[in-house]
Amino acid sequence: xxxxxxxxxxLDDRLGISDTLxxxxxxPVPPGAKWSYVFGSATLFCLILQVVTGVALTLLYQPTSxxxxxxxxxISHQAVFGRSLRAIHYFGASGMVLxxxxxxxxxxxxxxxxxxxxxxxxxGVFLLFLTLAMxxxxxxxxxxxxxxxxxxxAAEQVGRVPxxxxxxxxxxxxxxxxxxxxxxxxxxYHTLLFPALLFGLVGFHLYLVLRNGVSEPPVPGxxxxxxxxxxxxxxxxxxxxxxxxxxxAWRDILFGSATIIAIIGLALIYGPPELTxxxxxxxxxxxxxxxxYLLPVFALFALMPAKIESVVIFVGPVLTVLVLLALPxxxxxxxxxxxxRPWAVFGSVCVVVFMVxxxxxxxxxxxxxxxxxKALPPTLVHSADPLVLKGAGLFANKGCLYCHxxxxxxxxxxxxxxxxxxxxxxxxxxxRIVNGGGNMPAYGGVISEKELAAVIAFLETxx
Amino acid sequence: xxxxxNAAAPDAAPTPPDAAEAHVPxxxxxxxxxxxxxxxxxxxxxxxGVPVVxxxxxxxxxxxxxxxxxxxxxxDFPVGSTHLVKFENADPVAWSGVSSESAAWLxxxxxxxxxxxxxxxxxxxxxxxxxxxxxxxxxxxxxxIYYKDGSVAAGPPPQGLTQYKIRVNGPHDVELxxxxxxxxxxxx
Numbered sequence: 251x252x253x254x255x256x257x258x259x260x261l262d263d264r265l266g267i268s269d270t271l272x273x274x275x276x277x278p279v280p281p282g283a284k285w286s287y288v289f290g291s292a293t294l295f296c297l298i299l300q301v302v303t304g305v306a307l308t309l310l311y312q313p314t315s316x317x318x319x320x321x322x323x324x325i326s327h328q329a330v331f332g333r334s335l336r337a338i339h340y341f342g343a344s345g346m347v348l349x350x351x352x353x354x355x356x357x358x359x360x361x362x363x364x365x366x367x368x369x370x371x372x373x374g375v376f377l378l379f380l381t382l383a384m385x386x387x388x389x390x391x392x393x394x395x396x397x398x399x400x401x402x403x404a405a406e407q408v409g410r411v412p413x414x415x416x417x418x419x420x421x422x423x424x425x426x427x428x429x430x431x432x433x434x435x436x437x438x439y440h441t442l443l444f445p446a447l448l449f450g451l452v453g454f455h456l457y458l459v460l461r462n463g464v465s466e467p468p469v470p471g472x473x474x475x476x477x478x479x480x481x482x483x484x485x486x487x488x489x490x491x492x493x494x495x496x497x498x499a500w501r502d503i504l505f506g507s508a509t510i511i512a513i514i515g516l517a518l519i520y521g522p523p524e525l526t527x528x529x530x531x532x533x534x535x536x537x538x539x540x541x542x543y544l545l546p547v548f549a550l551f552a553l554m555p556a557k558i559e560s561v562v563i564f565v566g567p568v569l570t571v572l573v574l575l576a577l578p579x580x581x582x583x584x585x586x587x588x589x590x591r592p593w594a595v596f597g598s599v600c601v602v603v604f605m606v607x608x609x610x611x612x613x614x615x616x617x618x619x620x621x622x623x624k625a626l627p628p629t630l631v632h633s634a635d636p637l638v639l640k641g642a643g644l645f646a647n648k649g650c651l652y653c654h655x656x657x658x659x660x661x662x663x664x665x666x667x668x669x670x671x672x673x674x675x676x677x678x679x680x681x682r683i684v685n686g687g688g689n690m691p692a693y694g695g696v697i698s699e700k701e702l703a704a705v706i707a708f709l710e711t712x713x
Numbered sequence: 714x715x716x717x718x719n720a721a722a723p724d725a726a727p728t729p730p731d732a733a734e735a736h737v738p739x740x741x742x743x744x745x746x747x748x749x750x751x752x753x754x755x756x757x758x759x760x761x762g763v764p765v766v767x768x769x770x771x772x773x774x775x776x777x778x779x780x781x782x783x784x785x786x787x788x789d790f791p792v793g794s795t796h797l798v799k800f801e802n803a804d805p806v807a808w809s810g811v812s813s814e815s816a817a818w819l820x821x822x823x824x825x826x827x828x829x830x831x832x833x834x835x836x837x838x839x840x841x842x843x844x845x846x847x848x849x850x851x852x853x854x855x856x857x858i859y860y861k862d863g864s865v866a867a868g869p870p871p872q873g874l875t876q877y878k879i880r881v882n883g884p885h886d887v888e889l890x891x892x893x894x895x896x897x898x899x900x901x
Contacts, residue, residue, distance in 0.1 A: 316810025402838035409896035426893035430806035532816035534840035552855035617856035649847030691866030
């Protein structure tokens with residue numbers, strides 16, 4: 251016992267546990283923050299989970315273009331707990347993106363980015379984009395056909411940067427084309443470069459919490475005045491502050507642990523995303539799409555007006571980053587309470603609704619041609635006229651069905667044609683088919699006069 | 714003005730050689746040592762930086778060769794037909810595996826002429842499919858559609874499909890000249 255006590259005394263003296271570390275853990279925080287303040291630490295919990303499971307996955311993963319796919323199959327089907335590890339890493343990424351988003355919304359709604367916490371917000375913006383970059387490079391490391399095409403899509407987006415676009419795209423791919431060098435680069439970014447930046451920024455983000463204190467829950471009418479804020483904050487801490495550990499920390503730990511348990515639960519129930527085909531850029535019969543948290547962006551690309559899209563792909567992200575970085579300077583003082591900032595609340599709700607709507611659309615991808623649409627069965631064509639039957643066959647063969655819904659068969663890009671015979675005359679149908687328009691190709695050069703007559707005859711019977 | 718005065722100060726009052734020992738700061742010496750340490754640090758950083766930055770920028774610094782790849786023989790491609798052809802990129806490395814493959818849509822327009830389209834959609838690079846019945850190229854990602862000549866028919870693509878060069882080498886070998894993945898720029 252005496253020996254242990256002297257070892258502790260030695261360590262405590264040399265490491266400064268009582269002198270430096272415990273005061274940090276016990277630094278006073280404002281009371282009443284309660285549950286709305288747990289999302290930042292939950293993000294940190296997710297990050298730690300990602301680091302731990304990520305390190306475990308590198309024990310199994312082969313980061314070369316030729317072997318990565320095989321090692322992923324090994325991880326998914328053979329390695330001890332490999333499937334679970336992959337699944338936890340996937341749901342951990344999802345959880346981290348979700349928590350980072352909620353944390354950011356909370357900070358925005360309670361205006362915690364105002365004086366003196368501007369740099370906390372700014373480092374947070376970089377952490378948000380680093381988190382998304384980790385998510386994107388991570389799903390790419392699956393290095394199946396979806397991973398390969400994700401790399402190409404990323405290169406095309408980077409390609410929209412003015413002047414240096416083509417070079418930047420080439421730099422991202424590691425060459426003119428996908429190849430041996432591509433995966434090595436993404437692997438390096440995902441496991442070394444980005445984590446290093448993340449650790450540095452997280453350390454900075456946490457240091458700022460100690461330097462400027464946790465923002466107190468906003469009270470309507472109590473304005474932030476940079477001249478008096480720090481004094482008032484210190485006085486408040488002296489009067490009613492409670493030590494972070496354990497009075498506030500227990501909620502962080504409880505919620506963080508619950509988050510991790512939920513992630514592991516989901517991982518065990520649903521497993522990791524299935525691998526698609528091998529990583530050959532010559533495998534073209536594939537349907538590339540990102541993981542759910544990037545689907546809103548994916549959906550936006552399909553829905554934006556084509557004319558402005560090339561510009562928006564570049565200007566959109568730049569503008570978003572600039573606005574986010576400028577926010578704490580545009581509104582660094584004044585009211586913090588969401589009850590007195592209705593526009594901020596309204597804006598937040600709009601952003602959430604917009605993202606959820608885009609996510610839903612991204613999941614459905616109604617703009618994508620339905621390549622597996624089968625020709626209408628005769629029971630639905632419901633006609634004995636050989637011309638109508640021929641038209642129904644052509645309607646599928648010519649790809650019309652990929653985009654138009656008829657009696658529940660077909661795609662969703664174009665208008666549903668189940669009852670088109672009521673709306674349009676044969677002449678109007680002819681004009682639309684021959685000339686196309688909007689998102690429909692002009693079929694005039696593709697379809698013969700006889701075929702056209704058959705298709706029109708078929709459509710006229712849809713009533 | 715005041716800067717000049719400051720800079721001139723050490724000259725105006727020369728310090729004795731044993732200034733350091735006498736606890737009087739030897740300003741010129743300190744100045745020199747600061748410059749030396751910063752300078753050497755800079756040299757070290759530069760010496761490390763050149764190979765590191767070169768490694769990062771390697772894809773832009775190295776030569777990107779092109780190569781003619783045989784994709785079939787004349788008898789493989791009846792006149793008027795469109796085929797998916799696969800070929801190896803110009804400079805695969807030993808660890809590329811199947812990732813150094815590329816594909817193109819090859820059409821034989823006549824006895825002697827071919828057209829080859831990149832499979833990459835000009836919108837965001839996804840692989841377009843040739844739909845024989847429709848006579849159109851279609852992209853699964855965001856619904857881009859192209860006519861058989863590669864021009865945009867519908868959807869978000871800002872420009873038509875890029876083409877590869879094709880030649881008939883010898884009596885019947887059909888060859889394709891490899892090319893970079895076409896990158897669409899903001900001005901397109």
